[in-house]
Amino acid sequence: SQTIHQWPATLVQPVGSPLSLECTVEGTSNPNLYWYRQAAGRGLQLLFYSVGIGQISSEVPQNLSASRPQDRQFILSSKKLLLSDSGFYLCAWRPKGAQGQPQHFGDGTRLSIL
Amino acid sequence: DAKTTQPTSMDCAEGRAANLPCNHSTISGNEYVYWYRQIHSQGPQYIIHGLKNNETNEMASLIITEDRKSSTLILPHATLRDTAVYYCIVRPSNTGNQFYFGTGTSLTVIP
Numbered sequence: 001s002q003t004i005h006q007w008p009a010t011l012v013q014p015v016g017s018p019l020s021l022e023c024t025v026e027g028t029s030n031p032n033l034y035w036y037r038q039a040a041g042r043g044l045q046l047l048f049y050s051v052g053i054g055q056i057s058s059e060v061p062q063n064l065s066a067s068r069p070q071d072r073q074f075i076l077s078s079k080k081l082l083l084s085d086s087g088f089y090l091c092a093w094r095p096k097g098a099q100g101q102p103q104h105f106g107d108g109t110r111l112s113i114l
Numbered sequence: 115d116a117k118t119t120q121p122t123s124m125d126c127a128e129g130r131a132a133n134l135p136c137n138h139s140t141i142s143g144n145e146y147v148y149w150y151r152q153i154h155s156q157g158p159q160y161i162i163h164g165l166k167n168n169e170t171n172e173m174a175s176l177i178i179t180e181d182r183k184s185s186t187l188i189l190p191h192a193t194l195r196d197t198a199v200y201y202c203i204v205r206p207s208n209t210g211n212q213f214y215f216g217t218g219t220s221l222t223v224i225p
Contacts, residue, residue, distance in 0.1 A: 046212040090157050100146045103213050105157035
């Protein structure tokens with residue numbers, strides 16, 4: 001079966017520090033991959049998605065970037081964190097091909113900026 | 115994506131069936147109905163989805179009305195671990211990437 005892993009689960013970082021969040025998927029190949037952010041008490045906002053290695057699309061302008069160095073690895077980064085980057089970051093995957101397939105989410109990383 | 119309407123909150127007695135309604139009166143013919151739930155501090159968990167026919171899996175059943183304007187998620191024997199926020203999402207199968215999570219229904223299973 002397929003599984004998705006995110007780490008770390010929680011992270012506290014000072015303003016201006018760099019960021020690297022990692023997401024890996026197991027049990028599937030060539031998935032679509034997604035990064036979302038969920039602000040407290042609000043819905044999910046899609047940040048980036050990727051349909052293949054090195055292919056990244058950004059949904060909203062922001063202080064973050066994403067990379068996909070391997071088929072099942074998706075990384076969310078920042079060179080200098082802002083207070084507004086605090087939130088709950090979720091990685092998701094979805095298989096290609098069959099219509100109507102759902103996205104499957106990881107357990108998320110809770111990021112606090114001080 | 116079609117808009118969905120769900121009750122803000124519901125209670126259910128442990129061991130009883132939990133029936134969570136969702137209204138999606140503007141749904142289009144190519145839009146699927148998806149259900150997710152989110153337990154505090156965890157990522158959304160996929161439950162079930164369907165297009166026209168009723169669906170059942172190991173977690174739940176999805177009943178879609180014949181006109182597809184509403185649906186009901188049924189948890190047959192609710193347990194305390196089913197306490198969560200449940201989201202009904204309607205979207206086309208072949209366009210866009212964002213799954214839009216609204217405010218959902220906060221289900222509390224009572225012992």
